[in-house]
Amino acid sequence: MTLAIDARGLGKVFGAGALAFRALDAVDFQVTPGELVMLVGPSGSGKTTLLSILGCVLTATEGELRLFGERVSGRPERELPLLRRALIGFVFQGHNLIGALSARDNVRLVLESRGTTAHAARAEADALLAAVGLADKRDRLPAELSGGQRQRVAIARALAGAPPLVLADEPTAALDAHAGLEVTELLTRMCRERGTTVVVVTHDNRIFHLADRIVHIEDGRIVDGRLSGVAA
Numbered sequence: 001m002t003l004a005i006d007a008r009g010l011g012k013v014f015g016a017g018a019l020a021f022r023a024l025d026a027v028d029f030q031v032t033p034g035e036l037v038m039l040v041g042p043s044g045s046g047k048t049t050l051l052s053i054l055g056c057v058l059t060a061t062e063g064e065l066r067l068f069g070e071r072v073s074g075r076p077e078r079e080l081p082l083l084r085r086a087l088i089g090f091v092f093q094g095h096n097l098i099g100a101l102s103a104r105d106n107v108r109l110v111l112e113s114r115g116t117t118a119h120a121a122r123a124e125a126d127a128l129l130a131a132v133g134l135a136d137k138r139d140r141l142p143a144e145l146s147g148g149q150r151q152r153v154a155i156a157r158a159l160a161g162a163p164p165l166v167l168a169d170e171p172t173a174a175l176d177a178h179a180g181l182e183v184t185e186l187l188t189r190m191c192r193e194r195g196t197t198v199v200v201v202t203h204d205n206r207i208f209h210l211a212d213r214i215v216h217i218e219d220g221r222i223v224d225g226r227l228s229g230v231a232a
């Protein structure tokens with residue numbers, strides 16, 4: 001079986017010399033296609049760093065990373081945006097929507113950047129916004145939406161173009177318990193329907209039951225939650 005994520009011995013050192021800081025140390029992290037993994041750990045443990053490397057935003061200083069069999073580590077940095085566009089949708093803690101654009105245009109922009117024609121992008125954006133329950137809000141600006149609604153737009157945007165991997169960094173952090181659970185349920189349902197592989201960084205134990213597996217990270221190391229049955 002080709003793994004969705006196959007990271008072996010990943011390390012990340014920020015800075016150099018006396019200022020060098022090791023944020024990740026010999027991380028092995030494997031995720032099967034369609035799996036939904038939650039990554040948990042204390043503040044500063046390396047969750048965002050790991051997610052950023054998986055998302056082809058940061059490069060590791062050591063180790064090997066393959067996404068769906070495609071080698072990521074060792075590629076020139078200029079090729080990373082291409083891989084990112086082809087493979088990955090992101091949901092951020094602070095939604096990161098473009099404030100001057102409507103919900104629809106935020107989603108459309110991603111599709112058009114992937115080469116979808118304007119007409120098709122508009123139709124797909126509307127379908128995605130309907131799927132997240134925001135058909136009536138598609139012309140609203142992010143500032144005119146509630147926190148939960150903004151995260152729904154962010155989910156629609158992350159799923160636009162049907163990337164096989166969705167990475168979410170504390171998507172419920174800005175929400176109350178009820179909205180946080182609702183948004184995570186939506187994200188997991190849509191990803192399961194599409195067979196999308198998902199990694200969610202979270203502190204929120206109220207959403208743990210939605211995961212197939214919980215992986216714990218401490219001081220840049222995975223301490224629990226390795227995939228069973230995958231040879232090291």
Ligand SMILES: Nc1ncnc2c1ncn2[C@@H]1O[C@H](COP(=O)(O)OP(=O)(O)OP(=O)(O)O)[C@@H](O)[C@H]1O
Nearest residue numbers: 014015021023041042043044045046047048049050
């Ligand atoms: N660009 C950087 N330069 C130097 N150190 C960094 C950089 N980015 C992160 N770090 C350090 O790496 C460690 C891990 O950071 P990271 O953001 O991955 O933690 P986290 O687990 O996501 O924490 P939180 O739960 O607070 O978001 C921290 O000690 C942080 O200070």
Ligand SMILES: [Mg+2]
Nearest residue numbers: 047048049169
């Ligand atoms: Mg973080």
